[in-house]
Amino acid sequence: MTFNSGLDMERSYYFATANPFAPAPSLEGAQEADLLVVGGGYTGLSAALSAARQGMSVILLEAGRIGWGASGRNGGQIIPGWRKGAVELVKLYGETRARALFDISLRARDWLLSQITDNAIECDLATNGHLLAAAKPADLTWMHAEAETLERVMGYTHACVLGREETQAKIASDSLHGGFLDGLGGHLHPLNYALGLANAAGLSGVKLFEHSEVLSVSGERGVIARTASGEVKARYGVLACDALLGSLAPRIAGRIMPVANYLIATEPLPAPRELIADNLAVSDSRFVVNYFRISADKRLIFGGGERYTPHPPADIASFVRPFMLRIFPQLADARIDHAWGGLVSVTMSRLPHVGRMGDLFFAHGYSGQGVVLPAIAGAAMVEAMAGRSDLFEAMAAVAPVEFPGGAALRAPLHVLGMLWYALRDRL
Ligand SMILES: Cc1cc2nc3c(=O)[nH]c(=O)nc-3n(C[C@H](O)[C@H](O)[C@H](O)COP(=O)(O)OP(=O)(O)OC[C@H]3O[C@@H](n4cnc5c(N)ncnc54)[C@H](O)[C@@H]3O)c2cc1C
Numbered sequence: 563m564t565f566n567s568g569l570d571m572e573r574s575y576y577f578a579t580a581n582p583f584a585p586a587p588s589l590e591g592a593q594e595a596d597l598l599v600v601g602g603g604y605t606g607l608s609a610a611l612s613a614a615r616q617g618m619s620v621i622l623l624e625a626g627r628i629g630w631g632a633s634g635r636n637g638g639q640i641i642p643g644w645r646k647g648a649v650e651l652v653k654l655y656g657e658t659r660a661r662a663l664f665d666i667s668l669r670a671r672d673w674l675l676s677q678i679t680d681n682a683i684e685c686d687l688a689t690n691g692h693l694l695a696a697a698k699p700a701d702l703t704w705m706h707a708e709a710e711t712l713e714r715v716m717g718y719t720h721a722c723v724l725g726r727e728e729t730q731a732k733i734a735s736d737s738l739h740g741g742f743l744d745g746l747g748g749h750l751h752p753l754n755y756a757l758g759l760a761n762a763a764g765l766s767g768v769k770l771f772e773h774s775e776v777l778s779v780s781g782e783r784g785v786i787a788r789t790a791s792g793e794v795k796a797r798y799g800v801l802a803c804d805a806l807l808g809s810l811a812p813r814i815a816g817r818i819m820p821v822a823n824y825l826i827a828t829e830p831l832p833a834p835r836e837l838i839a840d841n842l843a844v845s846d847s848r849f850v851v852n853y854f855r856i857s858a859d860k861r862l863i864f865g866g867g868e869r870y871t872p873h874p875p876a877d878i879a880s881f882v883r884p885f886m887l888r889i890f891p892q893l894a895d896a897r898i899d900h901a902w903g904g905l906v907s908v909t910m911s912r913l914p915h916v917g918r919m920g921d922l923f924f925a926h927g928y929s930g931q932g933v934v935l936p937a938i939a940g941a942a943m944v945e946a947m948a949g950r951s952d953l954f955e956a957m958a959a960v961a962p963v964e965f966p967g968g969a970a971l972r973a974p975l976h977v978l979g980m981l982w983y984a985l986r987d988r989l
Contacts, residue, residue: 693843
């Protein structure tokens with residue numbers, strides 16, 4: 563069984579429509595490089611690509627297949643900003659820092675778009691916007707405050723609030739009460755984006771290894787990592803394992819918590835644009851968020867439902883379908899062709915955890931908003947290795963605190979908290 567092959571990745575829409583990607587070898591024997599990257603998702607691939615372009619020699623070790631973690635399974639939604647909104651960023655950090663943080667997220671978006679263009683990555687990119695739909699009328703109040711703060715503090719003029727009728731003209735659902743439309747949002751095929759980054763990394767000289775799980779790593783005065791059949795010595799390292807970090811780095815494990823999230827893809831729909839106009843990416847304002855969009859071949863890709871136990875539901879399609887029907891009851895007869903899940907890591911503050919332990923850098927915990935941000939986290943870590951640490955320090959400065967109880971107790975305590983918020987959604 564492949565590392566992290568659980569949650570039916572093989573039955574995902576993305577696996578069924580993946581671009582060809584030649585398997586990489588597994589690591590055998592001893593190797594050396596300027597940089598060792600552990601993890602072949604967006605974080606690891608963008609760090610590897612940035613480093614190779616700076617002239618560093620790079621080895622990337624992936625335990626399973628490239629893109630097989632959250633990066634190849636997610637909703638594909640491109641959402642500008644952070645998991646914390648502009649109003650909260652200003653409250654926490656003041657206007658100047660909040661604006662700087664928001665600008666970092668826009669740089670991440672630019673990086674993502676330029677990688678896709680420069681490397682001709684075929685990943686069904688759509689850039690028509692992201693709509694955050696109001697699940698209850700009261701959401702419109704904070705959505706107005708959000709749009710106002712974005713414009714006044716961040717100088718961002720791409721977002722606006724839509725009323726109930728305008729929203730329902732775009733999304734054919736009576737259950738939505740309005741929405742926050744961000745014109746710089748969009749969506750893509752997440753696995754093909756990851757595979758495209760990997761191809762670009764390979765062409766830039768990165769040595770990729772699959773089926774090469776790192777069993778131990780240390781970052782005191784240089785980095786040494788061991789797999790079952792090999793060893794890499796490097797000047798620097800990047801840990802890019804997100805929810806699959808496991809026990810590889812106990813010092814930082816208590817800052818992130820893996821949560822399972824599930825998706826389905828319907829059969830191709832006869833009139834998808836009647837369901838979602840303008841090819842928008844949509845998510846809603848519930849704590850246990852629903853998110854959906856139309857794929858390039860006209861299916862509804864719908865994510866909804868989280869579980870806080872390591873055990874997936876017996877039937878993922880039956881678990882997610884009711885969430886879809888609550889929003890689109892008109893799809894009661896639509897066949898579900900694909901159903902799968904993935905693990906994402908969340909943090910206490912919902913801001914990512916970026917930092918370093920000696921010569922070992924790490925970035926994880928994007929809390930469900932990790933299609934765009936890993937790009938800049940990767941670049942920030944590589945800049946810091948070259949002695950330019952402004953960007954890295956700005957990201958590291960918003961590091962989340964540990965979950966109560968650390969890695970050992972975070973799960974039961976956090977589950978209680980999550981269940982409380984999930985219950986509030988229902989009420
Ligand atoms: C179901 C789901 C839906 C989501 N939807 C969205 C969305 O619509 N929009 C959005 O912005 N974000 C979304 N996210 C979040 C986003 O996918 C993640 O934040 C992002 O992919 C994290 O990328 P990463 O590279 O840090 O981690 P991953 O992509 O998880 O990659 C980590 C890699 O490290 C490897 N690894 C782990 N341990 C080892 C080891 N010891 N040795 C070697 N390799 C190792 C793993 O095999 C894995 O490939 C979603 C996540 C999930 C799970």
